[in-house]
Amino acid sequence: MATTDALIEIADASVNFGGVAAVQGASLAIRRGEFVAVVGPNGSGKTTLLRLLHGVVAHSGLRIVQAGGEPQAMVFQRPFLLRLSARDNLRLALWLAARRWPAQERRARIDAALRKVGLWPLRERAARSLSGGEQQRLALARAWALGPAVLFLDEPTASLDPSAKKEVESVLAAFAAEGTTLVMSTHNLGQAKRLATRVVFMDEGRIALDLPTADFFARSGRDARADRFLAGDLPWSLD
Amino acid sequence: MNAFADSAATAAGLIVHADPVLVRTMALSFAVSGAACAIAAVFGLFAGAWLAATRFRGRRVMLWALDTMLALPSVVVGLVVYLLLSRSGPLGSWGILFTPVAMVIAQTILVLPVIAALARQVVAGALRDGGEQLRSFGAGPLACALLMLLHERWAVLTLLLIAFGRAIAEVGAVMIVGGNIDGVTRVMTTSIALETSKGDLPLALALGVVLLAVVALLNGLIALLPREAGGERAEAS
Numbered sequence: 001m002a003t004t005d006a007l008i009e010i011a012d013a014s015v016n017f018g019g020v021a022a023v024q025g026a027s028l029a030i031r032r033g034e035f036v037a038v039v040g041p042n043g044s045g046k047t048t049l050l051r052l053l054h055g056v057v058a059h060s061g062l063r064i065v066q067a068g069g070e071p072q073a074m075v076f077q078r079p080f081l082l083r084l085s086a087r088d089n090l091r092l093a094l095w096l097a098a099r100r101w102p103a104q105e106r107r108a109r110i111d112a113a114l115r116k117v118g119l120w121p122l123r124e125r126a127a128r129s130l131s132g133g134e135q136q137r138l139a140l141a142r143a144w145a146l147g148p149a150v151l152f153l154d155e156p157t158a159s160l161d162p163s164a165k166k167e168v169e170s171v172l173a174a175f176a177a178e179g180t181t182l183v184m185s186t187h188n189l190g191q192a193k194r195l196a197t198r199v200v201f202m203d204e205g206r207i208a209l210d211l212p213t214a215d216f217f218a219r220s221g222r223d224a225r226a227d228r229f230l231a232g233d234l235p236w237s238l239d
Numbered sequence: 240m241n242a243f244a245d246s247a248a249t250a251a252g253l254i255v256h257a258d259p260v261l262v263r264t265m266a267l268s269f270a271v272s273g274a275a276c277a278i279a280a281v282f283g284l285f286a287g288a289w290l291a292a293t294r295f296r297g298r299r300v301m302l303w304a305l306d307t308m309l310a311l312p313s314v315v316v317g318l319v320v321y322l323l324l325s326r327s328g329p330l331g332s333w334g335i336l337f338t339p340v341a342m343v344i345a346q347t348i349l350v351l352p353v354i355a356a357l358a359r360q361v362v363a364g365a366l367r368d369g370g371e372q373l374r375s376f377g378a379g380p381l382a383c384a385l386l387m388l389l390h391e392r393w394a395v396l397t398l399l400l401i402a403f404g405r406a407i408a409e410v411g412a413v414m415i416v417g418g419n420i421d422g423v424t425r426v427m428t429t430s431i432a433l434e435t436s437k438g439d440l441p442l443a444l445a446l447g448v449v450l451l452a453v454v455a456l457l458n459g460l461i462a463l464l465p466r467e468a469g470g471e472r473a474e475a476s
Binding site (some may be wrong): 051054073074076080084092093096097146 | 368369371372373374375376377378382386389390391392
């Protein structure tokens with residue numbers, strides 16, 4: 001592999017679901033400190049690409065994680081929270097992830113994560129009784145508490161109202177500011193423009209473009225399909 | 240109609256006067272069925288979680304066999320356990336035939352498939368929703384499945400109540416392996432069968448009403464247990 005500073009790298013990787021190619025021949029390197037937005041029409045393979053990078057889906061081709069295997073975490077579009085309190089959801093995630101932190105540090109991380117996303121006052125509330133935005137922030141806190149070097153986000157604001165969307169975006173911006181590498185799939189090009197440092201455009205299971213955010217939106221190096229996508233001829237949204 | 244009226248009056252009288260024979264019989268019914276469900280729960284919940292989480296050659300056959308076992312006739316279970324525990328059987332040396340222990344064994348066999356099959360369905364549904372999220376934290380398939388039992392604890396409680404209902408209402412197995420010995424192995428359902436055979440239909444019906452009333456009371460108490468505060472939102476909105 002050519003890249004040496006990549007935290008995660010895939011080369012000519014493909015994912016098939018029952019004979020249907022969800023991702024085909026993808027090559028991509030995620031470098032430390034980047035905020036990568038994966039955009040594309042519905043069914044273009046964005047979510048599968050994230051799952052492939054995260055290593056939770058069977059694939060062909062190469063997937064290389066930096067030596068030392070720095071921890072990763074993923075926040076799914078519909079956060080799955082156990083029927084426990086907000087704080088217990090974080091406790092359990094840390095226990096499952098088998099982080100070798102002393103109990104005191106574990107507690108401190110959980111408390112810091114809940115404060116970071118503004119859920120400290122709701123820490124003892126049943127997680128599944130929280131609002132949609134609060135549930136998504138709790139999922140972000142849970143992922144952050146694991147201390148990931150790379151955090152994958154699958155359309156984290158897709159089903160949220162504008163104010164909840166804004167809350168989640170500010171949490172993501174804070175994560176990025178402190179150096180967490182973020183890879184986010186989104187339908188929302190405005191969000192990609194606001195947050196990302198790099199845009200990967202997926203089309204029909206292939207990585208069609210991989211450009212710095214400014215270049216992607218300035219049309220330099222864009223292809224015809226990406227132009228159609230940005231023109232709204234393929235399903236997308238900008239808000 | 241007289242038989243129904245007599246039954247209602249008899250049932251009320253038995254409950255109001257806390258008839259000692261009735262109390263003893265009811266206590267044994269609950270002890271036997273409760274113990275059987277507790278033992279079956281340990282193995283059945285684990286088996287159900289395991290079947291939901293793992294994929295292996297022959298799994299479909301195992302699921303088909305498990306679903307078939309849901310229709311297991313209690314008299315057949317009683318007969319098999321009787322043959323195993325009878326003096327000439329392979330486990331005859333244990334000397335437990337016609338004891339409550341034999342009844343517990345028979346009922347455990349009867350409800351184990353119920354618990355395993357229903358637990359598998361509950362866990363499989365939960366894994367579809369959140370299995371990938373838990374795996375992304377590093378949990379193995381079995382750990383995910385066992386956590387889902389905790390996550391779906393109210394559904395698990397409901398399936399245990401279903402299993403308990405099947406156990407306490409069955410008569411075939413306990414009659415064969417228990418022998419319906421007064422004061423030793425007589426439970427509510429075998430008492431009902433005995434009174435029916437004696438022709439005392441109002442008393443038999445009254446015992447049925449008492450059994451149903453006590454189980455209804457138990458279910459009611461469980462339904463009153465505090466669940467999640469503040470209700471639940473199924474998904475982000």
